[in-house]
Amino acid sequence: MCNVLMRSSTVIQHLLTQPSSSPPTAVAYVYCNEHFRHKENLRSLLGSFIMQLLIQQSAPEITAVQSLYANCRELTPTADLLNSFIGIIEKIRTSFSKVYLVVDGLDEFTNRLEILSLINRLLNMNKFNILVASRPEHEFEKAFVNNHRLNIEENLVSEDISSYVTWQLENDEKLSKIKPVLKDEIKARLISQSHGMYFIFPTYF
Numbered sequence: 001m002c003n004v005l006m007r008s009s010t011v012i013q014h015l016l017t018q019p020s021s022s023p024p025t026a027v028a029y030v031y032c033n034e035h036f037r038h039k040e041n042l043r044s045l046l047g048s049f050i051m052q053l054l055i056q057q058s059a060p061e062i063t064a065v066q067s068l069y070a071n072c073r074e075l076t077p078t079a080d081l082l083n084s085f086i087g088i089i090e091k092i093r094t095s096f097s098k099v100y101l102v103v104d105g106l107d108e109f110t111n112r113l114e115i116l117s118l119i120n121r122l123l124n125m126n127k128f129n130i131l132v133a134s135r136p137e138h139e140f141e142k143a144f145v146n147n148h149r150l151n152i153e154e155n156l157v158s159e160d161i162s163s164y165v166t167w168q169l170e171n172d173e174k175l176s177k178i179k180p181v182l183k184d185e186i187k188a189r190l191i192s193q194s195h196g197m198y199f200i201f202p203t204y205f
Contacts, residue, residue, distance in 0.1 A: 023097045028052035032105035046085040053092045106134035116143045158191050
């Protein structure tokens with residue numbers, strides 16, 4: 001795993017190992033890779049958050065919310081469905097003192113306006129703290145201009161990607177059979193398209 005992804009993992013691990021409190025805190029996270037593009041972005045994201053938060057609830061509360069979630073799963077993907085999912089999250093959050101949500105790979109979302117609207121909606125609810133990681137794309141630069149962020153310089157990202165791609169090309173059963181010249185071209189193309197990455201902190205952690 002390259003160091004860029006490990007930084008997100010480090011944040012998540014830190015949150016998971018915080019001292020217990022009453023009411024407890026909850027942590028949910030999602031890594032959006034290239035496979036995420038082929039899914040219904042917001043539904044998949046919210047579904048993942050709901051599942052992770054349910055697991056961290058007490059058993060009696062899980063039963064009630066799971067029933068509502070089961071009914072919502074049968075609905076056609078619409079604004080009403082997303083509202084139902086968010087309604088479930090609102091119910092779940094009352095069980096916790098704080099809820100930490102981590103989204104790594106925000107730039108993999110195809111509908112940027114929808115995900116930014118969702119993040120703002122969650123931030124307007126009490127108890128939510130959200131961290132997102134993304135390449136520096138215009139929509140996110142504009143949306144989070146007033147928020148704290150940690151930049152990861154392009155040369156560091158390039159080194160990470162180079163190490164990760166080199167390892168994959170040498171150790172993957174199929175990729176290792178590619179000719180050396182083509183491997184170099186693949187690595188150069190991936191590095192040239194990285195354009196750096198940064199963490200954005202929409203709220204204080």
